[in-house]
Amino acid sequence: MARKSLVGVVADELLDRIIDGEFPPGSTVPGEHELSARHEVSRMTVREAMKTLQAQQILSVERGRGTFVNPLNRWTSLEAVLRAASEGKNEAEASVQLIELRRMLETGACELAAGRISEADTESLFAYIAAMKAAHAINDVASFVEADLAFHDVILRASGNVFVSVLFEPLHRVLEKRRAETSAVPAIQEHAIGHHQNIAEALQSGDATRSRLAMDAHMQQTLDDLKNLVLPAK
Template sequence: MSIRQLGDGEWGKLARKSLVGVVADELLDRIIAGEFPPGASVPGELELSARHEVSRMTVREAMKTLEAQQILSVERGRGTFVNPLSRWASLEAVLRAASEGEDDAAAAVQLIELRRMLETGACELAAGRISDSDLTALAGQLELMRAAHDAHDVAAFVAADLAFHDLILRAAENVFVAVLFAPLHRVLEKRRTQTSEVREIQAHAIGHHQQIVEALSTRDPHRARDAMDAHMQQTLDDLKAYVLADRPA
């Protein structure tokens, strides 16, 4: 059925569904911004319906949406409360929190932990499957990183860094790895920009990327995995030493 063929009843359902999404998104934005931290209660239906100028039914459905994603928990007789991020069941919501949230340090560390789990395995797979043209492309991205470092061009450095890792993920020839990493791209770009503003971190990354290229060139899976693991450890150490060190605990 086309939009023009929708009757008044269908239009009403679509409009309500759209409003439900708006209310749910705005409440999630407030949660991510820290207005309602984990364990805090969120406003009731009356307050939210007045704030958004929508019916209580629309608010109720929006709350059910966030409850289904385990962002909220309803305790009968007490109210509705925000769950810790570790309990959220929506990847999109977790990524929004990692990209925009207040708990920046914890999200940054956990993102590296996730990358370490996935990228070391991907590099191990890639060692046995990577083509000569892929190795040439990796070397090319490494040279772009060096040029960007010399030119103090953070954006170009980040672009080459992301492209380098994307090449390895594709060379692993595992569709599930690619699917898992696709939603992370926006968060990874923000985090890389944050860390790559430190020139010492850039220099460390260039050295480890060179070791990864050399390991992959040998087609030795264990050496490739170890090279990527060393890079992930370096990334974590540099994050703690240069980016998070001066932040309050």
Template sequence: MARKSLVGEVADDLLDRIVAGEFPPGALVPGELELSAQHEVSRMTVREAMKTLEAQRILSVQRGRGTFVNAVDQWNSLEALLRAASAHVGNELAGIQLIELRRMLETGACALAAPRITEADLARLRGFLADMRDAHDRGDVDEFVGADLAFHDVILEASGNVFLTAVFQPLHRMLAARRKETSRVPDIQEHALGMHAAVLAALESRDAKAASEAMDAHMTQTLDDLVNYVQ
């Protein structure tokens, strides 16, 4: 994954503070000078970050008064809305609801991918599964999570449905954070390896029903692991 730009880092940090409630709707956010000092970046960088959040209707500028936080129902960034919703319902419920959403979307993606998947796609899946095994053996959680996410991305792409890919893109931040949390448990990694292997086998058979069922079983195992090992 490419390193986030300084503008992105400043915008992301300010959004985190807004979502955490430090700056609730209607609150005045710090000015350029204060933010540039906090982040040790130029005022131009801060200005561009603020423009990013303004374009997403998270912030609004009132001339002569400053920059204020808009109500969440005015935001037009799906990623920001997802982060706000996750913070609102709490960590435990957010984890469960994220898996529920993934089950609805990814079982369908797997069914679509089964008859459409190419040999090149399957080779990529085998490669990412091998990367997961290698990372598991070495105890490298970050690489395990990276390969895990990449495995699922291949399936979304192989589904041939551009809307599925577009819907999932804003979820990546939360998915990565959740996977890092759960993948620190060696048993959960073992379960994930088995489930990914079953999904791969179903896709290799090009059986849509089997692929959907394999992904559904993976989501069930993921939810069980979340409840039994993490929460």
């Protein structure tokens, strides 16, 4: 793996401080002199690092006032947003918004998959449900999450739309972390197994509307479980 440039290192460390909440939205970040002293680099390096974050709409410059942190919904870097979602302080909001995104994409993917899924893929879905049941029986959260993610991956691929899988690939790391948190609750595992069964049966029937509604019901249950069983415990 290639070493990051000094510009990249400074930009990453400043982004980490923003994500950690040291510089919340609307606050100013340190000036070039302070950052160059902190990182022991030239002011030109700091300037280029700041330009990198400005290009991603993470920072904005107001002439005569300073450089300010933009709210997350203005950031244009998917990688930076994912880092904020997986490492940031406002996990509750990020978790809810991630489910909202999944709902928009996965209900459509499931609808498409109903008319395109192969018999082999359908068999894989039921095999993953069996694996989820086995993991639930012994409260093996890691294995449960692995089977859960694999189940959804089959549907995304079966949709036949290449953009769906490409869009979901960067989300995988965040999804795995979030699933590990929610799936630690036995009741949530039970809910997920039931909904996965409904989704698999709907896809097996080839009914696009039924498949979309089954996935939508799963997303709603996931959101309800998050709000009622996970977030209050934090």
